[in-house]
Amino acid sequence: MPQLAMRGAYLxxxxxxxxxxxxxxxxxxxxxxxxxxxxxxxxxxxxISGTDSQLRPDIIITNEDRKKIIMVDVTVPFENRTPAFHDT
Structure with missing residues (x-):
């Protein structure tokens, strides 16, 4: 049954x-x-440069002078589905 539910969600x-x-x-x-x-x-x-990771964050900000890396992963919820999309 879980496979069927996953298939339905995918479709x-x-x-x-x-x-x-x-x-x-x-x-x-x-x-x-x-x-x-x-x-x-x-x-x-x-x-991510300097690593062997296969991960690809949405945004990476690298500041070598300050030795900082900021990684951002964008998540966008759709609460109203199609109407919310057309309103944006």
Whole structure:
């Protein structure tokens, strides 16, 4: 039964997944553009340099002078589904 539920969830979400991805990427790009240059070098959807990790955070801000790395992973809930998407 759990496999059937997962299959149903996949089929239901597949229809809207492109719209969700576009909304996520729009917000991600807006956030990345808002980061002031003094904070550091901004990379979007890139592997973490200097590691063998396969993870790709949405936004990575690297400031080598301050020896800081900030990783941001954007999460966008859809509470109102399609109406909320069209309102944005």
């Amino acid at each position: 239901c979400c597949k229809t809207h997944s492109r719209a969700w991805q576009l909304r996520h990427n729009t917000i991600q790009d807006c956030l990345a553009r808002a980061i002031p240059p003094p904070m550091g070098k901004v990379a979007i959807n890139s592997a």
